Amino acid sequence: MNTTLRHLAPEESDLETLTLGTSAGALAYVGVWTASRLPMPPCAFHAITGCPCPTCGAMRCIIALLHGRIGQALGWNPLVFTGLILLAIFNLYAAAVLMGRLPRLRFSLTGWEGRFLRVASIILVAANWAYEIHRLG
Secondary structure: OEEEEEOOOOOOOOHHHHHHHHHHHHHHHHHHHHHOOOOOOOOHHHHHHOOOOOOOOHHHHHHHHHOOOHHHHHHHOHHHHHHHHHHHHHHHHHHHHHHHOOOEEEEEOOHHHHHHHHHHHHHHHHHHHHHHHHHHO
């Protein structure tokens, strides 16, 4: 894996701005949804198959995190919980980079590293799905 610290190239996607903006929009959406006391939308996958989907409990996980209930958030969906924590860390980095006009951290993977990450991701999603089936089954 190669790691570089450089300023954004002219035609390069601005991942930091995109991620920070999307996160802010999603947080506002969840805030409005919960403040409006709207019911949770039903999971179409669960309704059709009777089996929980890999992201079952994601909205409850987000709400528990927003209320500071860390253990409960982790119990709802460990993979979503981990992803949200990593996203929060990335957003802090992105805000610092954008406000300070700092160089961006970029990674490039070799072929086997990319394959390893893809396989590891599939294993993590499968393990999380097994957890969801066990928890709700």
